[in-house]
Amino acid sequence: MDPISPLEQALHAARALVLADLVAGQVAEADVVSLVEESIVQRRWWVEQWPDGVAFVAGLVAQDVQDALLERYGRWPLCPVCGSGDPHALDVEPELGPDPHWVCHKAGVRVASVGSLGSAAGGAVSS
């Protein structure tokens, strides 16, 4: 039995974090989950080429899924902070770095860590 490699651990964590945010946004349908899996496959290849990028995987998977959803479904995740104005999506920062967060550039705030959108949305939606 091989021990689980740091790469597989990072990919597993990234998958769990992004799925948690999809569940929080109530978009974790089967075909959406498959978008996550596609990203995981691509990022596994990417980290194999560049092992130093392993800490960046969660942020990259989040952005991959965000891009894929924009084509098929629309903006995700919608900003839970700004109560008025046009609905807009959050962005991942840093785009290429460890400890990724969702930020609203309109309000200029960090909304939540990637994987913690559920708690952020729970605070904003009180109905």
Ligand SMILES: [Zn+2]
């Ligand atoms: Zn906003």
